[in-house]
Amino acid sequence: MMLLKVKQINKEWNGHLLFENISFEVKENERLALFGRNGAGKTTLLKGLTGRLKFDGGEVQRLLPLEEWGWLDQQAQHDSALTLQEFVQAGSDELFGLKQAMEELTIQMQGGDNSELQLGRYSELFERYVQLDGYSWEIKVERCLTRLSFERALWGQTFQQLSGGQKTKAQLAALMVREPKLVLLDEPTNHLDAEALDALEQWVMSYGGTIVYVSHDRTFIDRTATSVLELGQHACRRYPGGYADYKKQKELELKTQEALQKKQEQEREKLVESIRMYAEWFQQAHKAAGQNDFLRSKSKKNVSRLHAKESALERLGSNKVQVSRGETQLRMQLDSDEFSAATLLRMDAVGFAYEGQNPLFRQLSLSVNKGDRLAVLGSNGAGKSTLLKLATGKLKPDTGEVILNPQAKIGYFEQELEQLDHKMTILESLLQLPDMTQTYARTILGCFLFSKDDVFKCIGDLSMGEKCRVAFLKLYFSKANLLVLDEPTNYLDIETREQVEEALLQYHGAVLLVTHDRYLIRQAANRLLILSGDQAPRCFPGTYEEYLSKDRSRIMSPEEQTIQNEKEILMLRLSQLMGSAQPEGQEEQETLLRELRGIRLQIANLSNEA
Structure with missing residues (x-):
């Protein structure tokens, strides 16, 4: 049964075209993920579908009464008592x-x-x-x-006393209880902890109605979507399956387009050469014919062939294959200062509690070493952001101590983005840096998707996604060898998230990370710290995939953690040596082989100790 038909809708916002020629249908029992970059108009589209906002053109056929719809907005519109x-x-x-x-x-x-x-x-x-x-x-x-x-x-x-994440959950709960036949969800996964996210996923997968949603959580899309609807400026297109399926289909499309473009270019070159050849033949034949009618008539055959080839070239040009590579992407590389010591940060028997509240930490011990990609997991309120503030010196422990190596240089990405100067323009914030020129500043800003007049925007007037990019600009120039990141991708679209992931994978320093983005944890983390209100903090010496598949009940002893840290440093060194260029001289080759054997032997010995 069809519930909704959208035909050729379009919308402008402040004179800027958001989208046009958008047509799609929503059928009963679908789980349709609406996909697109920040600013593509996804939230506007959802509001227009419910009639709370008017489109500039086109038609929306609601084949289900609005009383049987339900929706959740990205920002709670209620201020209920x-x-x-x-x-x-x-x-x-x-x-x-x-x-x-x-x-x-x-x-x-x-x-x-x-x-x-x-x-x-x-x-x-x-x-x-x-x-x-x-x-x-x-x-x-x-x-x-x-x-x-x-x-x-x-x-x-009261509802108005709740936090942003709690308001989102409250709205979800109201929908879950009412069970409307058609549900529209705008970023339902924002600020949800793992437990609430799992409950939402289970509900969406088992729901008896139809759901259309916007989300930048790739794992959520993979687990729940039956189709992905890609919203572009001039059209939209449906892809069956979740995000992984969508990405494979887009890559196949790109390869097919590139192959067709290459074939078309080869054909164009052949036509151009034929046209040149026939033009030369005609000129020579026409000149040789003089006033001889028979020869002049014969030379005209070359003209007919020339015109046919020119017509074929014109048709080829009008049907030219355009390779769709998407819009401009964030280009970011994070550099770090050299660091010779093994440990950058250590916490010894740290205890902390906010005034009038129960302690968040008692006897917390932790080390962050070279090569670490440590992700902190836990429910909302478990103390993840507090841990990062203790690590950066924003908060002082009640007991124990936090020791930062003198060589360590921290780059801190704060979830609330409070470290940004909201009164300055983006360009002004960059020109404050030593030896910064306007030309270089504008080049770098272009890499971070701030071009033309965008650089004169006041930071306080930017969207949350734009503010995130400005915060990453600060990290870009910090040369930090320890990145402390608190929800760095919360307001970024999927394409930008993937560029951030790539930058973190190429980064040579250590990372201490808090995020709800499970794709990011899978990609970037090689160690985990699990915070739980009813248990002591636990270290897990492996990736997120390994954590999900193993028994996580056993807590590592300090000795086991030390051994694991040493193993990870050795494995990082082994990986660097294996990826380096092969030495040309025999002596250098033998030295490299000896070092490789020595590292493998040390790793084996540490594994036996463990």
């Missing part, structure tokens, strides 16, 4: 209205107003409430709140 529990219940209009009316009548009757009219009214409400299975609905609300990791202590807080 309802409690969390009431907010979730309020998503089901009739049941919530009945419940409130019954409670008001109960208060009135307890106050002495027990007239037959009041009793009759209450009886009618109660009968309707039971008919709609209201008490099962109340249980469903409580189960949903529990499933999304809301502690009971939060249920009585």
Whole structure:
């Protein structure tokens, strides 16, 4: 069954074309992921589909009444004085209205107003409430709140007191309880911890209705989408499957286009050569014919062939294959100063608590070494951002100590982006650097997707995605050998995230990372630190994939962690030697082989110790 038909819609924003000629359909039980770069108009499109915003042209056929739709916005539009529990219940209009009316009548009757009219009214409400299975609905609300990791202590807080992530979860809970037939979700995964994200994924996969959503979480798209709808400026295109399937199909498209373009270019070269040859033949034949009518007639055959080849070249030009390489991408390389010591940062028996709250850490010990890509995992509130602030000296521990090697130079990416000077323009922030010229600054800004008049934008007026790119500019020039990154990709589109991942993989320093982006953890992390409120912090000496597949219950001893750190340094050195150029001289080759054998022997001995 078709639920929605979109035909040739277009939209401009402040004189800038967002999109045009957009047509697609949404069928029952689909999980459609709306994909596109930041600024492509995905949020605008969702709002237009619900009628909250008008398109400039085209047609939207809603084959399902809006009463049976539900949607979640990227930024919560509610400033409700309802409690969390009431907010979730309020998503089901009739049941919530009945419940409130019954409670008001109960208060009135307890106050002495027990007239037959009041009793009759209450009886009618109660009968309707039971008919709609209201008490099962109340249980469903409580189960949903529990499933999304809301502690009971939060249920009585007002919606406006909740954090951004909690507001997102509250809106999701209201939708989960109401179960509309068509659901639109704008960035539902933002700020969700692993537990809530898993609950959302399970709900989307098992949902009986239809879901259209925008998300930059590639793992979420892979696990839930039945199709990806790529939104471009001049058209949109549907691809079956999740993000990995979409990417394979795009790569195949590119290779096919390149092959056709190459074939077309070869054909064009042949036609150009034929045209040149026939033109020369005609000129020579025409000159030789003089006034001889027979020879002049014969020479005209070359003219006919010349015109045919010229027509073929014109047709080829009008049907020229254009290789679609996408829009300009972020180009970023992160350099670091040289670092000779093994350990950059160490935490010894660190304890910390915010005033009036339970301790987040007790006796936390941790080291960050050369070659480390340490990702910190844990639920919201477990202390991940606090750990990074302790590492950078933004916070001081209550007990224990944080020791930074004198050679270590930290580059800190703060989740809230508060380190940016919002009063300066992007160009001004760069020109403050020593020996920076305007020409070089504008070249670098172009690499970070700030071109032309964009460089004169005030940082405070930028979108969150643009502010993230400015923050990475700071890291680019910091020459830090220890990057401390708190949710660095939160507001970036997928293409830009992949460029950041590539830069981190090429980076020679150490990385201490907090992120909910599971693709980024898979790509960039070689060690994990797991924070949990009910257990001591645990180190896991391996990748995210290994963590998901192994028994994670055992905590590493300090001795085991030291051995593991030494192994990782040796394995990094082994990888560097294996990837280096082959020495030309025999003596240098023998020296390299001896070093390789020695490193392998050390790794084997450490494995036996472990």
